[in-house]
Amino acid sequence: MTEAKTQAMDITGDPEIRLLAIDLGASSGRVMLGSYRDGKVTVEEIHRFPNGPVEVNGHLHWDVQRLLQEIKQGIAAAAASYGPLHSLSVDTWGVDYGLLDEQGELLDVPHHYRDQRMTDIASVLEAALPPAEQFKLTGNQSSPINTVYQLFADLMAKPELRTTARQLLMMPDLFNYMLSGVAVAEQTIWSTSGLLNPQSTAPSAEVLRRLELPAALLPRLVPAGTVLGELRTTLQEELGSGPLQIIAGASHDTASAVASIPYGGFGSSYAESSNADSGCVDPGCGDPDRIDGFSDPLPSAAFISCGTWSLVGLETAEPVLSDAARASGFTNESCFGGTNRLLKNITGLWLLQETQRSWAEAGEPLSHQEATELAGQLDRQGACIAELDPNDPLFSTPGDMPLRIESYCIRTGQPVPQTRAEIIRSILESLARSYADTIRELEALTGRPVRCIHMVGGGIQNKLLCQLTADATGKYVIAGPVEASAIGNILVQLTALGTIDPAEVRRVAARSCSTLRYQPSLSHQN
Numbered sequence: 209m210t211e212a213k214t215q216a217m218d219i220t221g222d223p224e225i226r227l228l229a230i231d232l233g234a235s236s237g238r239v240m241l242g243s244y245r246d247g248k249v250t251v252e253e254i255h256r257f258p259n260g261p262v263e264v265n266g267h268l269h270w271d272v273q274r275l276l277q278e279i280k281q282g283i284a285a286a287a288a289s290y291g292p293l294h295s296l297s298v299d300t301w302g303v304d305y306g307l308l309d310e311q312g313e314l315l316d317v318p319h320h321y322r323d324q325r326m327t328d329i330a331s332v333l334e335a336a337l338p339p340a341e342q343f344k345l346t347g348n349q350s351s352p353i354n355t356v357y358q359l360f361a362d363l364m365a366k367p368e369l370r371t372t373a374r375q376l377l378m379m380p381d382l383f384n385y386m387l388s389g390v391a392v393a394e395q396t397i398w399s400t401s402g403l404l405n406p407q408s409t410a411p412s413a414e415v416l417r418r419l420e421l422p423a424a425l426l427p428r429l430v431p432a433g434t435v436l437g438e439l440r441t442t443l444q445e446e447l448g449s450g451p452l453q454i455i456a457g458a459s460h461d462t463a464s465a466v467a468s469i470p471y472g473g474f475g476s477s478y479a480e481s482s483n484a485d486s487g488c489v490d491p492g493c494g495d496p497d498r499i500d501g502f503s504d505p506l507p508s509a510a511f512i513s514c515g516t517w518s519l520v521g522l523e524t525a526e527p528v529l530s531d532a533a534r535a536s537g538f539t540n541e542s543c544f545g546g547t548n549r550l551l552k553n554i555t556g557l558w559l560l561q562e563t564q565r566s567w568a569e570a571g572e573p574l575s576h577q578e579a580t581e582l583a584g585q586l587d588r589q590g591a592c593i594a595e596l597d598p599n600d601p602l603f604s605t606p607g608d609m610p611l612r613i614e615s616y617c618i619r620t621g622q623p624v625p626q627t628r629a630e631i632i633r634s635i636l637e638s639l640a641r642s643y644a645d646t647i648r649e650l651e652a653l654t655g656r657p658v659r660c661i662h663m664v665g666g667g668i669q670n671k672l673l674c675q676l677t678a679d680a681t682g683k684y685v686i687a688g689p690v691e692a693s694a695i696g697n698i699l700v701q702l703t704a705l706g707t708i709d710p711a712e713v714r715r716v717a718a719r720s721c722s723t724l725r726y727q728p729s730l731s732h733q734n
Contacts, residue, residue, distance in 0.1 A: 223245065224243055224244065224245040225243070225244040225245075225294050225702070225705070225707060226241060226242070226243050226286075226290055226291075226292070226293050226294060227241075227242045227243075227244070227293065227294050227295045227296065227297075227698050227701050227702070228240065228241060228242070228254075228282070228283060228286055228293060228295070228296035228297075228452075229242055229251070229296070229297060229299070229464075229693070229694040229695075229697035229698050229701075230279055230282070230296060230297065230298040230299070230383065230697075231299055231461065231464075231693045231694050231697060232259055232275065232298065232299070232300040232301075232379070232380075232383075232461075233259060233300075233301070233461065233515065233516070233693075234259070234301060234515070234516040234517070234558075235258070235259060235260060235516060235561070236256055236257065236258055236259050237256070237257050237258075237259040237275060237278060237279075238253055238254075238255065238256050238257075238282075238694070239253075239254045239255040239256075239278075239279060239281075239282025239283065239285070239286065240252065240253055240254065240691070240694040240697075240698075241253075241254050241286050241290060242694065242695070242697075242698030242701075244698070244702055244707060244708075247716060247719055248716070248719050248720045249695055249698050249699060249702075249716060249717075249720040250720070251691050251694050251695055251698065254282050254285050254286045254289075255278065255281055255282035255285055255286075257275075257278040259271075259275065261320035261322060261323075264317065267319060267323050267325060268319065268320040268322050268323040268324075269317040269318060269319055269320055269323070270304065270306075270317065270318045270319070270320055270379065271317075272306070272314070272317060272318060272382075275383075276383065276386055279298075279383065279387075280443070280446070280447055283296065283439075283443075283447045283449050284446075284447040284448060284449065286449075287447060287448050287449040287450070288448065292450050292452075293449055293450065293452045294452060294453065294705060295435075295452050295453040295454070295455050295701050295704070295705060296387070296439075296452055296453075296454060296455070296701075297380075297384070297454070297455040297456065297457035297459070297697050297700070297701050298380040298383040298384050298387075298457075298459065299380055299457065299458065299459050299460065299461045299463075299464045299693055299697050300378075300379045300380045300383075300397070300459070300460075300461060301321070301379075301460070301461055301462075301517075302355075302378075302397060302399075302400025302401070302460050302462075302541075303321050303353050303354055303355050303358065303400050303401065304318055304319065304320060304321050304355075304358070304378070304379045305318060305355055305358070305359075305376050305377060305378050305379060305382070305401075306318040306376075306377055306379070306382045307362075307369060307373040307375070307376055307377075307425075308373070308374055308375045308376075308377060308385075308391070309372055309373065309374055310372075310374050312374075312375075312385075312391070314382075315369070315372060315373055318379065318382070319358060319362075321353040321358075322353075322605060322606075324605075325358075325361050325362075325365070326352040326353070326357045326358060326360075326361045327352065328361075329357070329360060329361045329364055330352045330357060332360075332364075333356070333357055333360045333419065334350070336418050336419055337415065337418045337419055339534075340531075340534060342356075342402060342415070343529065343533075343534040344406075344529055345405070345406075345412045345414050345415050346402050346403070346404060346405065346406060346412050346415060347399075347405075347406030347407075347408075347527040347529060347539065347540030347541075347548075348399075348400070348401070348402045348539050348540065348541075349534065349537060349538065349539035349553075350402070354400070354401065354402040355378070355400070355401035355402055355403060356401060356402035356403050356415065356419070356421075357402070359376065359403075359421060359425075360419055360421070363421070370422060373422075373425060374424075374425070375391055375425060375426075375427055376425040376426060376427075377391060377393075377427065378393070378394070378397045378398060378401070378459070379397075380394065380397050380456075380459035380460075381393060381394055381397065381427070381456065381459065384436060384454050384455075384456055384459075387439055387440065387443065387454050388436045388437050388438070388439065388440065388454035389437070389440055390436040390437050390454070391427050392427050392428055392429075392430045392434065392436065392456055393426060393427040393428060393429045393430065394429075394430055394431075394432060394434070394456040394457075394459040395408045395409075395429055395430065395431055395432060395542045396408075396432050396458045396459055396460040396463035396541065396542045396543070396544065397459040397460040397463075398429065398542075399460070399540075399541040399542035400460060400541055402415070403415060403416070403421070403426065404429075406527040406529060406540055407526075407527065407542075408429075408541075408542040409429070410429065411423060411426050430456055431546075432456065432457055432458040432459065432463065432542075432544040432545075432700055433455070433456075433457060433458075433544065433700050433701075433703050433704040433710075434455065434456045434704065435453055435454075435455055435704050435705075436453075436454045436455060436456055437453070437454060438451040438452070438453060438454070439451065439452050439453075439454060453704075453705070455700075455701050455704045455705075457544075457697050457700040457701055457704070458543075458544040458696060458697065458700045460541065460542075461693045462513050462519045462541070462549070462551075462693075463541070463542065463543055463544055463549070463696070464544075464692070464693040464694075464695075464696035464697045464700065465513040465519075465664050465665055465692035465693045465696050466511055466513065466521075466523070466543055466544075466549060466664075466692075466696065467543070467544045467545075467696035467697075467699055467700055467713060467717075468664060468689055468691075468692045468693070468695040468696035468699060468717050468721070469509075469511055469662045469664060469692070469714070469717065470662075470686075470688075470689075470714060470717045470718035470721055470723065471507040471509055471662070471714050472507065472714060472715075472718065507523065508656065508657065508658065508659040508660075509658065509659060509660050509661060509662050509686075510522050510647055510650060510658045510660075510661050510662070511523075511661070511662045511663075511664065512643055512661060512662070512663045512664070512677070513664055513665050513692065514556060514557070514663055514664065514665045514666070514667030514668055514673070515556060515557060515665045515666050515667050516556055516557055516558045516561065517553055517554070517555065517556045517558065518553075518554040518555075518556030518557075518598075518639065518642075518643065518667070519551050519552075519553060519554075520551060520552050520554060520642075520643055520646040520647065520650075521538075521549050521550055521551025521552065521650070522549075522550050522551070522650045522654060522656070522658070523543060523547045523548065523549060523550075524547065524548045524549075524550050524654060525547060525548065526548055527540035527548050527550075528540060528548075528550045528653055528654065530653065532652075532653060533550070533653050536552070536649045536653065537552050537599075538550055538551065538552050538649070538650075538653065539551060539552070539553070544696075544700050544710075544713075545710055545713075550650065550653070550654070552646050552649075553599075554598050554599060554639070554642050554643070554646065555598040555599050555603055555604065556598070556639065556667060557639075557667050557670070557673075558603070559596070559598060559603055559609060559613075559635045559639075560579065560632065560635050560636070562603075562606060562607070562609035563609040563610055563613075563631060563632070563635065564576075564579060565609075566608050566609055566610055566611075567610070567628070574628065576669070576670065579628075579632050580632075580670050580671065580672050580673075582628060582629045582632060583629055583632040583633040583636055583672055584672045585629070586629040586630065586633050588633075591629075591630055591633070592623045592624070592625045592626060592630050593625065593630060593633055593634050593637060594613065594616075594617050594622050594623070594624070594625050594630075594634040594638070595620075595622065595634075595637075595638060595641070596613065596616060596634060596635065596638035597616075597638070597642075598638055598639055598642050599642075600616060602615065602616055603616075610631060613625065613631060613634065613635075636670070636672055636673050636676055637676055637680075639673060639676075639677075640673065640676035640677045640679070640680040640681075641680050643661075643677050643680065643681065644677070644680035644681040644682075647661065647681050647683070658683065659683070659684075660683050660684040660685070660686060661677065661678075661681060661683055661684070661685045661686070662685075662686050662687075663677065663685055663686070663687045663688075664687075664688065664689060664690075664692035665690065665692050665693070666690060668687040668688065668690060668724075669690060671724075674687045674724070674726050675726050677726070678726040678727060678728040678729075679728050679729050681728070682728050683728065684725060684726065684727060684728070685725070685726040686723050686724075686725050686726075687723060687724045687725070687726065688721050688722055688723035688724060689717075689720075689721035689722070689723075695717065695720065695721065696717075699713050699716060699717060700713075702716075
């Protein structure tokens with residue numbers, strides 16, 4: 209295992225720069241080709257593959273070796289079709305990890321965060337380190353899925369790991385290591401772990417001491433945008449890719465998504481939603497004739513990264529560690545460039561995805577577009593629309609979601625939605641209502657009024673959800689880009705290569721993406 213290089217490559221003279229973003233999401237993984245030319249980034253999907261957990265002996269794991277083969281297949285396909293590639297970077301969700309032995313090999317297949325092995329040890333951990341103290345020491349909201357809980361559980365179940373494990377690599381760091389041979393701890397992904405200080409600049413010595421966790425497991429921390437070195441020589445030969453650079457980018461997918469947000473501009477292609485007016489949004493929230501929002505390090509817009517999970521937050525200069533922030537369920541995570549994300553995790557379109565899966569298994573499949581159209585055509589007058597709490601534990605694991613929604617309604621004394629349209633509409637309105645509640649909490653916690661909301665990610669293709677969010681919040685919603693994590697991943701790589709200045713990332717994002725603006729209906733405007 210070798211150390212990361214600190215110097216960046218100077219490739220500013222190249223007319224077109226081609227890079228790969230490896231984006232591993234909760235249901236699928238993708239190898240995305242990013243091209244930078246004339247000040248704009250474009251992305252193209254090269255290879256898509258499933259990324260679900262696999263069950264082994266009653267536990268859920270990452271299918272690491274298959275995923276590595278899929279990544280290699282995507283690299284080879286990109287190299288064959290587009291010639292020399294400059295670099296690549298991997299992003300994933302947070303909290304999961306693999307342990308390496310003295311030879312740098314995986315000791316076991318990494319667990320998936322939906323595995324239930326932390327359930328029995330959570331009370332033991334919290335007796336040694338209560339949730340309120342975890343929040344003060346790390347800035348992270350306590351949760352059994354956090355890395356600190358998973359590591360504590362693994363060391364309790366297998367005490368021999370204290371002597372056999374040499375390094376802990378978060379999942380994007382693990383894949384970057386498999387490709388480069390360089391092991392590091394990238395800050396944005398480690399900021400989800402519950403093991404670092406609130407600024408994500410160093411391990412929390414107090415957490416490690418109180419839980420008796422080996423400090424030697426944590427690799428050297430590096431900032432997002434660190435060049436690790438070239439693709440392993442054997443892989444260059446196998447894949448025909450040449451010596452592309454492996455970069456520890458904004459490795460947490462939400463950090464990459466937030467890096468793509470075009471604060472201060474609508475984007476290169478702008479359109480109104482069907483019921484929007486033609487007036488301007490608040491400066492810094494999408495006025496195409498102003499640049500104030502680009503230079504403002506703390507924009508007046510909130511963000512929603514919308515997918516299987518919904519991450520609703522606001523960028524802040526420093527972590528927010530108040531009792532009110534913890535009590536409201538907020539966490540602090542690191543952004544590219546050193547700012548902080550104050551955000552709340554909300555179980556997002558997972559509810560709809562699981563509902564669709566249940567219907568498909570029953571022989572009644574419904575596409576995403578069909579689901580949106582069905583809910584949009586529903587006459588709300590007389591319809592049975594339930595108010596769901598997306599974060600209720602009942603909805604957190606795979607299963608028969610329509611049946612769980614029925615159980616939730618009975619438990620909370622609500623009428624049960626009967627039709628598929630009513631179930632879908634209940635899910636989408638409940639998500640929008642949850643977003644609105646979270647935005648109001650953010651304003652109260654920070655004292656900063658939110659002027660508009662940037663929604664990014666695959667979930668914004670559900671236009672009904674975007675409009676319902678505008679209505680529920682009473683604020684303009686600017687939706688785009690869809691490929692937020694991939695574009696942000698590419699943008700951070702470009703800064704690591706020395707192609708663009710970090711201060712220009714938002715401007716490049718705005719030139720590169722198309723957006724759609726949703727206006728709240730008159731009865732909902734603030």
